[in-house]
Amino acid sequence: MKLYGYWRSSAAYRVRIALFHKEIEFESIPVHLVKDGGEQHLSAYAELNPSELVPTLVDGDLKLNQSLAIIEYLDSQYPQASLYPVDAAERAKVQALALDIACEIHPLNNLRVQQYLASEFDLENKDKLTWSHHWMGKGFAAVESQLAKTAGLYCFGDTLTVADLCLVPQVYNANRFKLDMSAFPHINRVVENCLQLPAFVKALPENQADAQ
Amino acid sequence: MKLYGYWRSSAAYRVRIALFHKEIEFESIPVHLVKDGGEQHLSAYAELNPSELVPTLVDGDLKLNQSLAIIEYLDSQYPQASLYPVDAAERAKVQALALDIACEIHPLNNLRVQQYLASEFDLENKDKLTWSHHWMGKGFAAVESQLAKTAGLYCFGDTLTVADLCLVPQVYNANRFKLDMSAFPHINRVVENCLQLPAFVKALPENQADAQ
Numbered sequence: 568m569k570l571y572g573y574w575r576s577s578a579a580y581r582v583r584i585a586l587f588h589k590e591i592e593f594e595s596i597p598v599h600l601v602k603d604g605g606e607q608h609l610s611a612y613a614e615l616n617p618s619e620l621v622p623t624l625v626d627g628d629l630k631l632n633q634s635l636a637i638i639e640y641l642d643s644q645y646p647q648a649s650l651y652p653v654d655a656a657e658r659a660k661v662q663a664l665a666l667d668i669a670c671e672i673h674p675l676n677n678l679r680v681q682q683y684l685a686s687e688f689d690l691e692n693k694d695k696l697t698w699s700h701h702w703m704g705k706g707f708a709a710v711e712s713q714l715a716k717t718a719g720l721y722c723f724g725d726t727l728t729v730a731d732l733c734l735v736p737q738v739y740n741a742n743r744f745k746l747d748m749s750a751f752p753h754i755n756r757v758v759e760n761c762l763q764l765p766a767f768v769k770a771l772p773e774n775q776a777d778a779q
Numbered sequence: 780m781k782l783y784g785y786w787r788s789s790a791a792y793r794v795r796i797a798l799f800h801k802e803i804e805f806e807s808i809p810v811h812l813v814k815d816g817g818e819q820h821l822s823a824y825a826e827l828n829p830s831e832l833v834p835t836l837v838d839g840d841l842k843l844n845q846s847l848a849i850i851e852y853l854d855s856q857y858p859q860a861s862l863y864p865v866d867a868a869e870r871a872k873v874q875a876l877a878l879d880i881a882c883e884i885h886p887l888n889n890l891r892v893q894q895y896l897a898s899e900f901d902l903e904n905k906d907k908l909t910w911s912h913h914w915m916g917k918g919f920a921a922v923e924s925q926l927a928k929t930a931g932l933y934c935f936g937d938t939l940t941v942a943d944l945c946l947v948p949q950v951y952n953a954n955r956f957k958l959d960m961s962a963f964p965h966i967n968r969v970v971e972n973c974l975q976l977p978a979f980v981k982a983l984p985e986n987q988a989d990a991q
Contacts, residue, residue, distance in 0.1 A: 617920075617921040617924040617925055618879055618883060618918075618921040619921070620883070629868045629871070629872075631868075631871050631872065631875055632875050632879070633874065633875040633878040633879060633882070635874070635878055636871045636872075636874035636875035636878055637871070637875075639870075639871065639874060640867060640868065640870075640871035643867040643870075643871075644867060655852060655855040655856060656841045656843075656852065658851075658852075658855075659841070659843050659848045659849070659851065659852035659855075660841075660843065660848075662845065662847070662848035662851060663843055663844050663845040663848035663849075666845040666847055666848055666881075667830055667844070667845060669878075669882055670845070670881055670882050670885070670886050671830060671832070671886060673882075674882050674883060674886040674887060675886060675887065675892065680887065683913065687909065687910070687913070688900065688902065688906065690900065694900065697899065698899070701895065701899070706830075708829075709829040709830040709831070712829040713829055
């Protein structure tokens with residue numbers, strides 16, 4: 568099994584946590600998102616992943632993009648330490664929180680959006696920061712109010728779920744962009760608890776071979 | 780079962796198609812996204828859905844947001860006319876295409892982003908259109924190249940899936956914003972085939988009670 572990713576991509580980071588959590592052996596293949604205009608745009612990679620984004624998982628003949636689809640696939644093939652509740656309503660709530668992060672926070676802040684705001688509309692660094700902080704702040708406020716009802720050690724009680732795998736990389740990103748996280752005590756507590764687990768430590772961006 | 784939505788929200792539109800496709804009875808409750816600053820921000824609605832977005836499904840005690848989580852939940856409770864393949868790898872490919880639309884195209888173009896670009900950065904209508912066309916064009920190009928490999932009548936062969944439920948509303952939105960769709964023949968063919976089905980016609984924005 569091969570995972571094409573980038574150390575600082577929060578979508579790739581989610582998948583790394585799943586792989587380490589389930590103790591699945593994999594080969595990590597770095598795709599440098601910045602160097603030479605971005606290796607994700609090279610034709611060999613675009614053939615694997617037409618969206619020209621990371622991550623991509625290759626498992627035998629299967630070439631799979633989208634981190635949440637990859638994590639669900641891994642969970643079906645390696646059911647140990649499952650990241651999804653069995654009950655349908657609980658599973659749906661977990662998926663919804665994962666999507667609150669993956670659809671409402673992350674896409675507005677990723678590298679290609681930052682680059683486009685600068686190149687097309689001449690936004691300066693401080694404006695790009697205003698943009699990022701706005702969407703992260705709004706998104707985290709919604710997540711915080713959910714966690715007030717559902718969190719235990721992790722986002723949903725004391726069992727790790729895919730929601731935690733989305734939350735930790737997004738908070739890593741927020742810290743990188745110096746968002747004030749003091750209004751989100753439940754988020755901070757859950758992230759602190761996750762970062763006690765070996766899978767989360769192994770998956771940290773700075774612990775990847777391509778970290779700079 | 781109650782669905783809180785808005786006629787022109789493409790996320791609510793996805794869920795309506797699922798409900799009509801599975802012939803599930805539901806009450807449609809309009810949330811006007813523009814009037815008086817947006818009814819989605821009223822405290823009664825924010826209590827149901829802390830992200831202050833539509834749709835929200837209420838089924839007994841369950842309050843569920845995020846269209847893809849809602850559709851998967853409905854599929855588990857009403858397995859007739861399933862929108863997901865049984866095979867894990869095929870299911871994952873379908874989910875990935877749905878997420879290609881739900882994560883990479885839709886969040887960058889929805890109403891709140893358009894409003895923020897105007898209010899914070901003084902972007903004019905023509906700039907907002909440039910922004911929308913850019914992300915829709917990039918996203919559809921990736922989808923088109925996937926469909927070239929997998930499409931039959933629908934996105935994946937001749938069986939309707941959740942990917943079709945994401946594609947049709949996104950193309951409706953693209954037409955509304957006058958994106959040139961001529962470079963996407965597979966997408967256009969699939970959408971045309973979907974729009975032959977009664978569920979897609981019933982779910983059309985202009986066929987909703989709150990359409991203006």
